[in-house]
Every structure is written in structure tokens, then in C-alpha cells.
Amino acid sequence: MKLAAKLAAQSGDTSLNAPEIEAQIRDAARYTRQHTIASIFRAESGHPGGSLSCADILATLFGAEMNVWPEGVSDFTRDRFVLSKGHACPALYGVAAYYGFCDKRAALSLRKLNSPYQGHPSVRDLPWVETSTGSLGQGFGVALGMALGLKMQKNSARVFALLGDGELQEGMVWETVMCAAHHKLDNLCAILDYNKMQSDALNADICGLEPMADKWNAFGWNVEEIDGHDIPEIIAALQRAQSAAGKPTVVIAHTIKGKGVSYMEGSPAWHGSVKFTREQAEAALADLGASPSEIEELLYV
Amino acid sequence: MSDNSAPTLIGSTGDSLREAFGKALSEIAPDYPNLVVLDADVAGGTGVHNFRKAHPDKFVQCGIAEQNMMAAAGGLAAVGMLPVVTGFAVFLTRAYEQARLSIAYAGRNAKIVASHPGLDVGPDGASAQAFEDLAAFRAIPGMTVISPADPVEMKLATRAVLDFNGPVYMRTGRSGAKRIFGEDHVFEIGKGQIVRHGKDVTLIGCGVEVARCLEAADLLQEEGINARVVNMATIKPIDAELLTRCARETGCIVTAEDHNVYGGLGSAVAEAIVQGQPCPIEYVGIKDRFGSSGEPDELAELYGITAPFIATAAKRAIQRKRELA
Numbered sequence: 001m002k003l004a005a006k007l008a009a010q011s012g013d014t015s016l017n018a019p020e021i022e023a024q025i026r027d028a029a030r031y032t033r034q035h036t037i038a039s040i041f042r043a044e045s046g047h048p049g050g051s052l053s054c055a056d057i058l059a060t061l062f063g064a065e066m067n068v069w070p071e072g073v074s075d076f077t078r079d080r081f082v083l084s085k086g087h088a089c090p091a092l093y094g095v096a097a098y099y100g101f102c103d104k105r106a107a108l109s110l111r112k113l114n115s116p117y118q119g120h121p122s123v124r125d126l127p128w129v130e131t132s133t134g135s136l137g138q139g140f141g142v143a144l145g146m147a148l149g150l151k152m153q154k155n156s157a158r159v160f161a162l163l164g165d166g167e168l169q170e171g172m173v174w175e176t177v178m179c180a181a182h183h184k185l186d187n188l189c190a191i192l193d194y195n196k197m198q199s200d201a202l203n204a205d206i207c208g209l210e211p212m213a214d215k216w217n218a219f220g221w222n223v224e225e226i227d228g229h230d231i232p233e234i235i236a237a238l239q240r241a242q243s244a245a246g247k248p249t250v251v252i253a254h255t256i257k258g259k260g261v262s263y264m265e266g267s268p269a270w271h272g273s274v275k276f277t278r279e280q281a282e283a284a285l286a287d288l289g290a291s292p293s294e295i296e297e298l299l300y301v
Numbered sequence: 302m303s304d305n306s307a308p309t310l311i312g313s314t315g316d317s318l319r320e321a322f323g324k325a326l327s328e329i330a331p332d333y334p335n336l337v338v339l340d341a342d343v344a345g346g347t348g349v350h351n352f353r354k355a356h357p358d359k360f361v362q363c364g365i366a367e368q369n370m371m372a373a374a375g376g377l378a379a380v381g382m383l384p385v386v387t388g389f390a391v392f393l394t395r396a397y398e399q400a401r402l403s404i405a406y407a408g409r410n411a412k413i414v415a416s417h418p419g420l421d422v423g424p425d426g427a428s429a430q431a432f433e434d435l436a437a438f439r440a441i442p443g444m445t446v447i448s449p450a451d452p453v454e455m456k457l458a459t460r461a462v463l464d465f466n467g468p469v470y471m472r473t474g475r476s477g478a479k480r481i482f483g484e485d486h487v488f489e490i491g492k493g494q495i496v497r498h499g500k501d502v503t504l505i506g507c508g509v510e511v512a513r514c515l516e517a518a519d520l521l522q523e524e525g526i527n528a529r530v531v532n533m534a535t536i537k538p539i540d541a542e543l544l545t546r547c548a549r550e551t552g553c554i555v556t557a558e559d560h561n562v563y564g565g566l567g568s569a570v571a572e573a574i575v576q577g578q579p580c581p582i583e584y585v586g587i588k589d590r591f592g593s594s595g596e597p598d599e600l601a602e603l604y605g606i607t608a609p610f611i612a613t614a615a616k617r618a619i620q621r622k623r624e625l626a
Binding site: 076080122123124130131132133134135137138139140141142143144145146147148149150152153155171172175176178179182183 | 335337361363364366368369371372373374375376377378379380381382384398399402403406407408
């Protein structure tokens, strides 16, 4: 049973219909966003914009698609997830904490001395992280190696890599894109968090990326284009990826940078690394549906 | 259809280190069921064509894309494979950061084997001659760095590298290599070896320079100087115990490498010597310059890394030792 369904069942809801599972994923995404704000506030630095934009994708992937469970993080047959846009790790730590891969309070120690929750994910520190990332483009290449190695060993596990849009400006990404198509790695699924912004400005003003779908199509990938905040759409695209035999899939997920926090949405200023004031952090959590007592708990306790 | 037969190796007189590596890898492959060899369209030059022919199912063509190849090796190791990344030394430094993050920092058991190091590349010229690779890979935490001296040692080192648990960078070589060791040679990662006894000075080499150190010892003997020669095939971790002993017993050292004098064997030796038994050290290597075209021996002469230069350096080292006494 996938994690979201498992949690829904634990909370007494045994009907397990799509709406219940979707509600569970929505709750995971909500917590992921709150965790992102709280951990970055406590760290006094970090990247909120691109963490908030991928929260729905992560919540869906871990909750409804991947075959990976907290009690089986070293199972050989588990699906692998690589956060190639490693700076979005506050969201990864949040979603992992929600689904039980790590402790929620511990994961709030983001970026602190001696914390395993480094400013970019480290496989040395966290057993459920599949590889260390933070240098854009590399995680994707590592994911390709995993997909290749799993196929060579006739292991049917899948490999998912989440990429940022600015990351596609790294030349090595296109080495990986070519290599994956050449080797017909249909067990590899890239998900593009396409929020249209990068560190300093819009992609279009830094180094334009369009036409996005045409690029991937031309390189021989199966392309799925979706609203990256629409959970049923994410679920459907990830499932379609499984049936594209002989081709790797890219899910181009159109997202909004800073999604869920009104003053951040669509503003590259919140890419990071930023330091929140108390007022900003409290306003962000209020936007994300946290109650005053939850805000107190997340930020100050 | 691709031709998997061995190419004619231009400019090679004997069995080169790259060919010795490629043959050894093919031969021992059955002992390593998870072995996978990655290539960036230079298998004909790295000796890996031997492996491709013998074990096509364990050979992965990555195309001319070294960064992806290096990162992919990290991923292959992550799912239990034993990846060996192969390429020309200069192009593998292009994937340096991938080796750092996705292999070494991720704690992966992946191997990097580089052919075409230093002036040994010959006529391809400066752009293809890596003088920086030993220094660069030595600086990555936890990376073992090896440069075997002859085909016999290369074969032993290939097995040792696959048996070793952890990331390794190993240099092979392009030119026809001089045979130094007999079939009874023993290779151990982290251990240097005295290959010629002597008491006046220690000549320490790696790779193709070990043969030149032996030649230099002959030249010195003609002048009544008794030089010890050490094969230091492992540059990291360096054999500090042997170095201390040589410094104590001979009182001065010459290092010889087909690499920049900064950051490679000479630096590794000096770092250990100043912390152990300080003594005069002279460096033979490329003196912070770029290369050029020419045959390996011509270039070695032009850049001052042949036996006569080693012998001259030895005399300088001995002179300095006497001045200190």
C-alpha cells in the first residue's frame, strides 16, 4: 500500500477512495510547506521559493506513486528518488518527516552545526537520501546510473529525479538526456519543477529554456505536461510514465514559485538563500493554514 | 556495425600501461559479477577495447559526455554495481566535480582509470596532456590515487583496485612501457617499494618515471654515487613510513613524475617528509608549464624529466645534504 493510502487508513478512513487519498496528499503538501518555512526561519537561511513550488509534486510522489516505505529504505527493490535540485531540501525533509522517514522536530534543525539536515541533502547523513546533491545537474546523472544499474540487475524498481528549470542550463543535463534515451531507460522519470524563475530573475531573462516540451521530445523522451499543483494530474502523469515502454519520461510540471505564500508567489526574490523576519514567517504560516498554536510550535518551541 | 577489434596503437613499441590495464580488466572480469565499465568513445585508446570485446554486456558506452559518465558511475555504485570509469586523464578532470560529489562525497565504491597522462601523451600536444590530475584527485577527501610503473604492476594494480573498497583514481599510460618487474612482483595499495638499493640519495618515482629513475641510478653509479630507487605507485595515501626510512638512511631525496611539480608525487613526498624526517628534496617534473607536441621521449628531454635530469637533481640533493651536515 502506498504511503498516503496507508496514512488515510490509519486515521480510520478505510474507504480509500481517490478523494481520501488526495486529501491525505494535500495534507502532506500543506505540512511540507509549513515545515519549509519553519526550518528556513530557524536556520536563518535557505531556499523557500523552489521548495514551495515542488511541495505538491513531492507529496504526491512519496504518497501515491513510489514504492518506498520508512521501514524499507535499504530494500533493493525500492523505488529511488533523487532531488537533483538539492537546494529544495527543506521540502524534501518536510515530506520525509510527514511520511515517517525522519522525525519532524529533528528535521527542523536544517543547516545547523552537527545537524544531518544539511543545506543540501547528504546521503552520508540521512539513510533515506539516495545521493548527495546540491551541484545542479549531477543528481540527474546519478539517477541515470541508478536506472541503468537496476536494469542490468533485472530489478524492476523505478528512479525519479526532480529537476529545477534553471538547472537545465547546466550542460551535463543534456548529456544525461541523450544518454537515457539512447539506452532506452524507461525506468527513469524526470520531473521538472517548472516555476519559470531562477536565482536572480526569470529563466527567460537569464537564459531562455523554451520551447521546453519540444526539446525533450526531440531528444527522444516521452513528455507529459501538467499543472504541478494539481494532485490528480500529477498522479495520472506519473502512472502514464510507467507505460511508455522503451523511453524515459519527463513530467513537465508547471508550478508557481513560492506557491501557497501570498507575498512570495511569483517573486524571484524568494529563491534564496533568504532570512525570514518573525513577521514574514508568521504571515507565511498563516497563509499555509497553520493555527496560532501551530505557528508557535513550528517557529519557537 | 562497430568494429570491436583492437586498433593499431600509433607510437607504441611495447605493451603500454593502457593495454596492460585493458587486458587485465578483461581477464579478471569474471571474478567481479557486478563489474561495469564506462567509456566515453575512447575505448580504442584506453585499452578498454579488450574488455568491450570480451564482455560487451558489462560495457556501457556513454558517448563523448564525461560529466554524465562520472555521475552515472555514482548511481551505478549506489545500486550495487562496481563501476569503472575510463577515459583520457585530461577529459576526466572535466568531470572532476562529479567525481567529488557523486562518487567520493556520496561514499561510492567506484573506480576512475585514466589513460593518456602527462607528456607520455606525445604528439596530441598540450590540450591533451594532463599535468594536473594527480594533484586534483589527491585533493578529494577519501580518494586513493595510484600510478603503476610497468605492465606487470598494472595488471596487479587492476585487481587490487577492484578488490579495494572505496573510490580510486588510477593513471595508466599511452606509450610503450618499459618492463621493470618480474612475474613475482607484489603490489599493495599504500605501499612503496625499494626497487634498487643505495645509500647516497633516494630517487622516488611513479608511473613512467620509475624506469627513468632506474636509468638515472645507472648514470650516477658511473660517477660513484650509490642511488636508491623507490617505486611509489600509490601517491595517496603515501607510504610515510618508507619515506621516513629513506630520508634517515640516505639523507636526501629526488622525486620524479610526469606531472606538474606542484601538487603531485613531489608534493605528497614533501608533505610526509617535513612531518617525519626532514631532508633536502629536489623535484623532477613539469615546472608549472603546459606541454606541446612531440614524441614522449623528445618531450621528456625538452621538459627535463629524463634520466640525466634526475641524475643532476640527485647531485644537487647530495650537495645540499652535505652543506647541512
